[in-house]
Amino acid sequence: MKPIEVKDKTHIKQLLYAEHVFAIQGDQFRGFGGFQLWWYDRHRGWCDCCDSHWSDPRKHVMHHSLDEAAKILWHHRKSLYVRIKRVDEDPCIQALEHLEDARR
Numbered sequence: 034m035k036p037i038e039v040k041d042k043t044h045i046k047q048l049l050y051a052e053h054v055f056a057i058q059g060d061q062f063r064g065f066g067g068f069q070l071w072w073y074d075r076h077r078g079w080c081d082c083c084d085s086h087w088s089d090p091r092k093h094v095m096h097h098s099l100d101e102a103a104k105i106l107w108h109h110r111k112s113l114y115v116r117i118k119r120v121d122e123d124p125c126i127q128a129l130e131h132l133e134d135a136r137r
Contacts, residue, residue, distance in 0.1 A: 034056055034066075034068065034114040034115070034116055034117070035114060035115060035117065036113070036114055037055075037113055037114060037115040038110075039106075039107070039110055039113065041107070042100075042103040042104060042107045043103075045102075045103040045106050045107060046099055046100075046103045048115070049071070049072065049073040049080060049099065049102065049103070050073055050075075050099070051119075052072070052073065052075075052119040052120040052121060053072075053115055053116070053119060053120075054070055054071065054072045054115065054116040054118070054119065054120055054123060054126060055070070055071040055072070055106055055113060055114070055115055055116075056068035056069065056070050056071070056113070056114040056115070056116060057069045057071070057106070057109045057112055057113060057114075058112045058114060059112065062084050062085065063085045065083075065084075065085075065125075068084075068114065069082060069083070069084035070082070070083045070084070070116070070126070071102055071105075071106060072120045072126055073099065073102075073120070074130065077096075079096045079097060079098060079099070080096070080097045080098070080099055080101075080102035081094055081095070081096060081097075081129070081130075082094070082095045082096075082097060082102070082105075083095075083129055092129065094129060
C-alpha cells in the first residue's frame with residue numbers, strides 16, 4: 034500500500050476503472066492490516082468494498098455504484114491508499130470475488 038493523492042472524483046473513477054484497488058485506512062477496520070478495500074468489478078458493473086471490524090472479524094463485501102464509490106473515497110481522500118497490485122493481479126481480491134460468485 035502506498036498513499037495516493039487524487040485530483041477529484043473523476044480521477045478516482047478513472048483509477049477504479051483502470052483496475053486500481055483503493056484502501057481507506059481506519060482504526061475500526063480489522064482486516065487487511067487496518068484498511069477497507071475498494072475496487073471496480075467490470076463484469077458486474079459496480080464497485081466492491083470489503084472490510085471487517087473488530088466486533089465482527091468476518092469479511093463483508095458491499096456493492097456500490099461507481100459514482101457512489103467515488104463520492105465515498107473522495108470524502109476519505111486524506112486517508113486514501115492504493116494497493117501495488119491491480120485487481121487482476123491480486124489473489125486476495127480474486128478470492129473475494131470467487132466467494133461472491135459462490136454466494137449467488
